[in-house]
Amino acid sequence: MTEEYTQLIESYGNLALDMVLEILAALAILVIGRFVAKKVSGYTQKLLEKSGRVDRTLRPMIVNIVHYTIMIFVLVAVLARFGVETTSIIAVLGAAGLAIGLALQGTLQNISAGFMLLFLRPMKVGEFVDADGISGTVEEIGLFVTHMTTVDGLYISVPNSRLWSAKVTNFSRNSKRRTDLVVGIGYGDDIGKAEKVALAVVNADPRVHKDPAPQVIVTGLGESSVDLTVRYWTDTGNYWPAQSDNRRAIKEAFDKEGISIPFPQRDVHLIPEAKS
Template sequence: MTEEYTQLVEQLTQTALDFSLEILAALAILIVGIFVAGRVAKYTDKLLTKSGKVDTTLKPVIVKIIRYTIMIFVLIAVLARFGVETTSIIAVLGAAGLAIGLALQGTMQNIAAGFMLLFLRPLKVGEFVDADGISGTVEEISLFITHMTTVDGLYLSVPNSKLWSATVTNYSRNSKRRTDMAIGIGYGDDIAKAEKVALAVLSGDSRIHKDPAAQIIISGLGESSVDLNVRYWTDSGDYWPTLSDNRRAIKEAFDKEGISIPFPQRDLHIISDVKAKA
């Protein structure tokens, strides 16, 4: 009896010792894993900041993904120390991920589109864009939605998948932009004189680029006017101010030079077949 008791104590002691060693090994793996995950995440953040090529919105997402990925492998390694079948865990995680992906298909599309927007950057924070009728200044690009502000101060919350599938016109990306200003003059006015007066007005505006030079073409012969298209290049930020200022200046210059800007009109011919009564 005493011998059996001694053997049982020895077995329990050995089991406790082995289990304690496994716990210590698991704790060591966990501590080292947390340390490595933190160091790698910190190094990645520093590397992305130094490169300057990654969007500020995307940077913390990349850092978190790297940290969590490392921690998942660390937890699997910890469970393996206690004899847990890791292949089963991986299979369960894969199945759970697939189920979640199917349940959140629309959300996953927005996340995927968010990554594409952040990586390829067809639009960035601070830029004014139009995406199939959705226009405004980009305030923030998150993984799910993009926040925008319209020209009249309204807030827009646009799903990333909608922006990614749209044709995006970016009005801020290029440093310069061409302005096309439509002006009509009367058929009785001198076209060459009108062109000379308009170009003189444009030459006095320092915001208008000299190269390429401003030009005026006849875009059409309307019902009431000869249609001119005044073209010039400015910095993108000067587009609207120069358009408004030069419209006013050209109108005033035309008035001074006696060049008319006609309004739509119709000539009516009344034909009567009523014979005068005798």
């Protein structure tokens, strides 16, 4: 009886030892696998940056795919240490994928939207865009969200599905932009003179394109002013500084030439009450 009891203890002891060794081996594989995934994804990031052939927008997505692919193989290796067969692993992954897919439909929409954003490229890293009120410079298009920086330096994280379903206005994609400066002059001022003065101002700006040529057109007869639109084209990067400088220069030129820029005003006529 004692001998049988001793053999039973030895058997359970060996089984427990084997189990502990398998757990330690699985933990070692997991730790080493995570280390390798981190190193390989980091090396991939550096390689993509050094090559210069891969668009900046695609780099984070490629790095993430490399990282998660390695981790999938690591998890399969960990399960294999516990005697789980490959076919069983595939079946478990398939069932888990289906369950996760049903539970995380919104997340999967973000992933698919991210791939569509990368494939069709309505926006790229470094471009300034507006998507139905969400505006900023694109910093990174990830698997789930897009990272952006607003004009006032704030960080925003936007789900990819929201950007994909929105109307995107890309302010950086085209190389040049048209500017329309609306300037009002008084009804008593010489329209032809005002047009010549405004044209002289914008033509003197080297940032303004000569083709198509700048033009000044009458676009409105307001309550207090004749509205002139000064229209010209510049490089996209010069749009805001050129607009500010030319608006200021036109105001100063009009003041020098005696052309008024009226403010809204209203004439009130008092009709005396008829004597009875």
